[in-house]
Amino acid sequence: xxxxxxxxxxxxxxxxxxxxxxxxxxxxxxxxxxxxxxxxxxxxxxxxxxxxxxxxxxxxxxxxxxxxxxxxxxxxxxxxxxxxxxxxxxxxxxxxxxxxxxxxxxxxxxxxxxxxxxxxxxxxxxxxxxxxxxxxxxxxxxxxxxxxxxxxxxxxxxxxx
Amino acid sequence: xxxxxxxxxxxxxxxxxxxxxxxxxxxxxxxxxxxxxxxxxxxxxxxxxxxxxxxxxxxxxxxxxxxxxxxxxxxxxxxxxxxxxxxxxxxxxxxxxxxxxxxxxxxxxxxxxxxxxxxxxxxxxxxxxxxxxxxxxxxxxxxxxxxxxxxxxxxxxxxxxxxxxxxxxxxxxxxxxxxxxxxxxxxxxxxxxxxxxxxxxxxxxxxxxxxxxxxxxxxxxxxxxxxxxxxxxxxxxxxxxxxxxxxxxxxxxxxxxxxxxxxxxxxxxxxxxxxxxxxxxxxxxxxxxxxxxxxxxxxxxxxxxxxxxxxxxxxxxxxxxxxxxxxxxxxxxxxxxxxxxxxxxxxxxxxxxxxxxxxxxxxxxxxxxxxxxxxxxxxxxxxxxxxxxxxxxxxxxxxxxxxxxxxxxxxxxxxxxxxxxxxxxxxxxxxxxxxxxxxxxxxxxxxxxxxxxxxxxxxxxxxxxxxxxxxxxxxxxxxxxxxxxxxxxxxxxxxxxxxxxxxxxxxxxxxxxxxxxxxxxxxxxxxxxxxxxxxxxxxxxxxxxxxxxxxxxxxxxxxxxxxxxxxxxxxxxxxxxxxxxxxxxxxxxxxxxxxxxxxxxxxxxxxxxxxxxxxxxxxxxxxxxxxxxxxxxxxxxxxxxxxxxxxxxxxxxxxxxxxxxxxxxxxxxxxxxxxxxxxxxxxxxxxxxxxxxxxxxxxxxxxxxxxxxxxxxxxxxxxxxxxxxxxxxxxxxxxxxxxxxxxxxxxxxxxxxxxxxxxxxxxxxxxxxxxxxxxxxxxxxx
Ligand code: FES
Ligand code: FES
Numbered sequence: 001x002x003x004x005x006x007x008x009x010x011x012x013x014x015x016x017x018x019x020x021x022x023x024x025x026x027x028x029x030x031x032x033x034x035x036x037x038x039x040x041x042x043x044x045x046x047x048x049x050x051x052x053x054x055x056x057x058x059x060x061x062x063x064x065x066x067x068x069x070x071x072x073x074x075x076x077x078x079x080x081x082x083x084x085x086x087x088x089x090x091x092x093x094x095x096x097x098x099x100x101x102x103x104x105x106x107x108x109x110x111x112x113x114x115x116x117x118x119x120x121x122x123x124x125x126x127x128x129x130x131x132x133x134x135x136x137x138x139x140x141x142x143x144x145x146x147x148x149x150x151x152x153x154x155x156x157x158x159x160x161x
Numbered sequence: 162x163x164x165x166x167x168x169x170x171x172x173x174x175x176x177x178x179x180x181x182x183x184x185x186x187x188x189x190x191x192x193x194x195x196x197x198x199x200x201x202x203x204x205x206x207x208x209x210x211x212x213x214x215x216x217x218x219x220x221x222x223x224x225x226x227x228x229x230x231x232x233x234x235x236x237x238x239x240x241x242x243x244x245x246x247x248x249x250x251x252x253x254x255x256x257x258x259x260x261x262x263x264x265x266x267x268x269x270x271x272x273x274x275x276x277x278x279x280x281x282x283x284x285x286x287x288x289x290x291x292x293x294x295x296x297x298x299x300x301x302x303x304x305x306x307x308x309x310x311x312x313x314x315x316x317x318x319x320x321x322x323x324x325x326x327x328x329x330x331x332x333x334x335x336x337x338x339x340x341x342x343x344x345x346x347x348x349x350x351x352x353x354x355x356x357x358x359x360x361x362x363x364x365x366x367x368x369x370x371x372x373x374x375x376x377x378x379x380x381x382x383x384x385x386x387x388x389x390x391x392x393x394x395x396x397x398x399x400x401x402x403x404x405x406x407x408x409x410x411x412x413x414x415x416x417x418x419x420x421x422x423x424x425x426x427x428x429x430x431x432x433x434x435x436x437x438x439x440x441x442x443x444x445x446x447x448x449x450x451x452x453x454x455x456x457x458x459x460x461x462x463x464x465x466x467x468x469x470x471x472x473x474x475x476x477x478x479x480x481x482x483x484x485x486x487x488x489x490x491x492x493x494x495x496x497x498x499x500x501x502x503x504x505x506x507x508x509x510x511x512x513x514x515x516x517x518x519x520x521x522x523x524x525x526x527x528x529x530x531x532x533x534x535x536x537x538x539x540x541x542x543x544x545x546x547x548x549x550x551x552x553x554x555x556x557x558x559x560x561x562x563x564x565x566x567x568x569x570x571x572x573x574x575x576x577x578x579x580x581x582x583x584x585x586x587x588x589x590x591x592x593x594x595x596x597x598x599x600x601x602x603x604x605x606x607x608x609x610x611x612x613x614x615x616x617x618x619x620x621x622x623x624x625x626x627x628x629x630x631x632x633x634x635x636x637x638x639x640x641x642x643x644x645x646x647x648x649x650x651x652x653x654x655x656x657x658x659x660x661x662x663x664x665x666x667x668x669x670x671x672x673x674x675x676x677x678x679x680x681x682x683x684x685x686x687x688x689x690x691x692x693x694x695x696x697x698x699x700x701x702x703x704x705x706x707x708x709x710x711x712x713x714x715x716x717x718x719x720x721x722x723x724x725x726x727x728x729x730x731x732x733x734x735x736x737x738x739x740x741x742x743x744x745x746x747x748x749x750x751x752x753x754x755x756x757x758x759x760x761x762x763x764x765x766x767x768x769x770x771x772x773x774x775x776x777x778x779x780x781x782x783x784x785x786x787x788x789x790x791x792x793x794x795x796x797x798x799x800x801x802x803x804x805x806x807x808x809x810x811x812x813x814x815x816x817x818x819x820x821x822x823x824x825x826x827x828x829x830x831x832x833x834x835x836x837x838x839x840x841x842x843x844x845x846x847x848x849x850x851x852x853x854x855x856x857x858x859x860x861x862x863x864x865x866x867x868x869x870x871x872x873x874x875x876x877x878x879x880x881x882x883x884x885x886x887x888x889x890x891x892x893x894x895x896x897x898x899x900x901x902x903x904x905x906x907x908x909x910x911x912x913x914x915x916x917x918x919x920x921x922x923x924x925x926x927x928x929x930x931x932x933x934x935x936x937x938x939x940x941x942x943x
Contacts, residue, residue, distance in 0.1 A: 036195075040186075041186075041189065041193040042185070042186020042187070043186070044190070044351075044352075044402075045192070045353070046351045046352070046353065046402075046435070046850075047353075047435045047849065047850045048434050048435045048436060048849060051435075051849055051850035051851050052351065052850050054351060081186065082185065082186035083185070083186045085185070086185055091181065091184060091185060095184040095185060096184075098183075098184045099176050099177075099180045099181060099183075099184045100176050102176065102177070102180075102815050102816065102818075102819045104177075104180060104183045104184055105177075105403075105641035105642065105643070105819055105823065106183075106350070106351065106352070106400075106401065106402045106403040106640060106641025107180075107182070107183025107184075107188050107400060107402065107641065108190065108350075108351040108352040108400075108402030108403065108641075109351045109402075110183050110184055111186050114184060132858075133858050133859050134859065136858045137857050137858060137859045138857075139858070140351065140850060140855055140857065141351065141858075142348075142349055142350055142351045142403050142405070142827075142855065143351075143403055143641050143819075143823050144819060144822065144823055144826075145822035145823045145824075145825060145826030145827070145861060145864055146826070146858040146861045147822045147826075147861075147863065147864050147866075148818070148819055148822065149858065150858075
């Protein structure tokens with residue numbers, strides 16, 4: 001961890017569709033900002049930095065590992081987390097896919113897995129199986145063997161098409 | 162009684178009842194509870210693998226501003242451990258450390274930064290001792306003892322023989338023996354360890370939220386180590402991000418969290434990072450297995466002998482059970498007239514190993530299935546045929562005293578043979594490609610719990626109230642395998658209620674009945690049966706209430722689509738809600754209890770250690786694995802897997818498939834890439850998720866999954882285990898496939914590219930030399 005004391009500065013971003021202003025130190029990780037400052041505990045930490053994908057969120061629509069991203073880097077940007085996907089109280093197609101196809105067992109990798117899949121579907125609405133594998137290559141799941149994760153993403157892509 | 166009534170809620174693919182929380186980010190895991198006034202707890206760990214502690218100086222750390230409490234071995238003189246007779250581990254070391262990373266002290270501070278700063282101020286003076294990281298070094302004549310009461314550094318030494326093994330080998334036409342080395346591997350669940358311990362000093366009460374598979378054992382161990390009455394403790398298990406066995410045992414960090422919270426008179430959040438989580442895992446031990454099999458020339462097994470040596474680690478942990486399992490499940494899968502087993506568990510200066518998925522049985526099964534494959538080939542027999550010739554006929558009792566009531570292995574073999582296209586593939590896939598086959602079995606719950614109290618094996622409470630919904634209270638720990646969903650489905654099925662009107666409250670010791678926890682694949686069998694029992698009680702009450710209104714005998718009434726009506730009658734019947742209201746008259750809210758107890762005849766043989774391996778039902782698995790091997794790089798790619806698993810009856814086929822696929826895939830990690838290793842000073846090498854190579858989605862194969870249902874008379878609706886068995890058969894099937902592809906019988910795990918390349922080039926060299934010699938010999942003869 002960083003040893004130097006960083007005076008907080010005002011950080012503004014659009015978080016899950018709402019503009020926020022918070023006093024945040026320059027050395028604060030996006031993951032910690034989301035979990036501790038914003039109480040968005042849906043984003044998980046699974047490793048000591050950049051190895052597992054559990055902390056994946058979207059920054060300006062692209063998937064990013066929040067555990068190796070500084071909150072300050074997101075100044076003026078749009079950040080989306082797992083909490084933002086459901087609309088009007090209904091799960092998104094991906095969430096439904098992961099739920100109904102059992103793409104989620106213990107659920108710990110799930111928020112990161114779904115956000116990485118969300119980034120994929122936004123840039124490619126009908127990905128091939130290989131494209132799904134490529135997009136999720138940095139997201140480790142220890143429960144599913146990935147078979148049903150692929151089915152979940154395919155089901156969502158189908159629902160959206 | 163175990164017959165399903167109309168099967169609307171069971172036998173259908175059912176998304177997890179707690180799944181919505183998981184996909185929406187609402188699921189709260191232990192680290193997600195972090196009240197504003199919580200302190201940050203951190204652990205000071207030994208930088209030595211083996212040392213006597215001469216002095217532990219906590220003064221500077223204690224003096225740091227923001228440090229609220231510091232505890233060490235002095236604060237807890239009690240050992241803990243899962244096996245009541247083998248507790249030899251302190252939550253924090255006293256006098257001596259025995260592995261790198263062993264907790265020595267712990268700090269609670271106002272924030273993480275302060276806590277870490279304080280850690281750096283702790284001074285420990287030690288006298289270093291010789292440390293051992295291998296079986297050979299720990300067993301050396303001049304090795305010092307890790308524990309004075311364990312001569313030779315042998316933690317456990319078990320021997321048993323059933324039938325006449327010598328005679329068996331004499332009768333055999335072919336006897337082969339081979340030694341296998343299987344690396345230590347780590348559960349690596351995705352959620353790092355975490356607890357929130359809250360000490361209420363006014364009431365002298367501790368509440369802990371922790372990521373356990375067996376919360377009641379955490380409860381017992383906290384009471385024991387903290388010298389509290391059990392009623393002063395409340396254990397809550399929030400969502401848990403996997404366990405795979407490591408969280409079966411109570412782990413040091415959760416005890417330290419409790420001890421620290423009391424010392425701080427407040428709340429302590431203890432979050433281990435990934436590196437610490439690796440250090441705090443009860444791994445599958447490094448194991449050397451020598452397997453010997455005798456076979457007649459037509460493929461009938463005559464005897465087997467297995468010698469297993471496990472690198473047990475620094476403390477007893479699950480010790481005796483793990484080493485017994487390595488021998489106990491040699492039986493119960495094939496008909497073998499004589500079986501002998503010798504097992505040794507060795508103490509060494511690495512973290513204690515324990516119960517990983519397939520507890521103790523995986524490496525022995527691997528050795529057996531690989532050797533069987535080799536012998537089948539030598540005799541010119543198809544490996545599937547050899548297995549068919551040694552099938553069991555049920556019901557039967559194994560020689561080690563286990564009753565087997567159902568057996569779907571034959572069907573599994575047939576299914577995999579057909580679906581994989583085995584006959585057209587084996588030996589015919591061309592260079593660099595191969596297919597391999599293996600089988601396995603696993604228990605559906607240990608029929609004798611390690612902590613024997615005389616209580617039933619499982620208890621479930623149901624509450625029915627004015628709102629017409631049913632709340633099930635269970636202590637069964639859902640860690641992602643879907644046990645809560647099984648309970649909900651079962652209640653819905655028996656009571657004829659829509660599953661959405663069944664609520665599950667699980668794992669809060671203040672509310673839910675005690676449960677022995679999620680280990681040994683016991684939950685569906687035991688909690689499932691207890692749930693049926695409870696639901697039947699409730700159903701009976703409702704039928705009586707309905708009978709008065711319908712003017713019919715209770716036994717003539719059925720519940721269909723939440724309507725009570727006379728069987729075969731034309732009347733529309735009574736709505737569920739109306740019957741509930743009738744049932745509540747004069748009594749009010751109804752609570753019922755269901756229990757399940759394994760009958761004594763299922764609790765294993767009378768020999769020493771006979772309880773290990775005992776179960777109410779074995780699950781079975783057969784699997785074929787197709788690979789491609791690049792001989793130049795040693796890269797093995799798993800192209801396809803076909804797996805058939807006999808789970809008795811699939812209460813939730815969706816979860817059964819998920820469990821099978823997850824275990825097959827975990828077997829793949831063990832087979833191809835996962836292993837822990839230690840530096841010369843005992844520091845683990847691979848304590849991150851890049852170096853500890855868990856397979857990614859990119860290299861993971863399609864897994865064609867087939868469910869076989871043998872309907873076990875003991876199982877709830879006939880169900881048995883689904884979540885562990887198929888791990889074991891993957892590994893030998895893969896290694897046998899590598900043989901089919903390369904002609905190489907590889908005996909070490911994991912089969913990493915570097916190892917395989919070396920072995921292939923050695924083999925090529927041997928083959929060339931042999932060919933040259935042969936040419937010479939023919940030349941000379943001419
Ligand atoms: S927590 Fe960010 S990659 Fe693992
Ligand atoms: S569902 Fe458990 S880690 Fe992916």
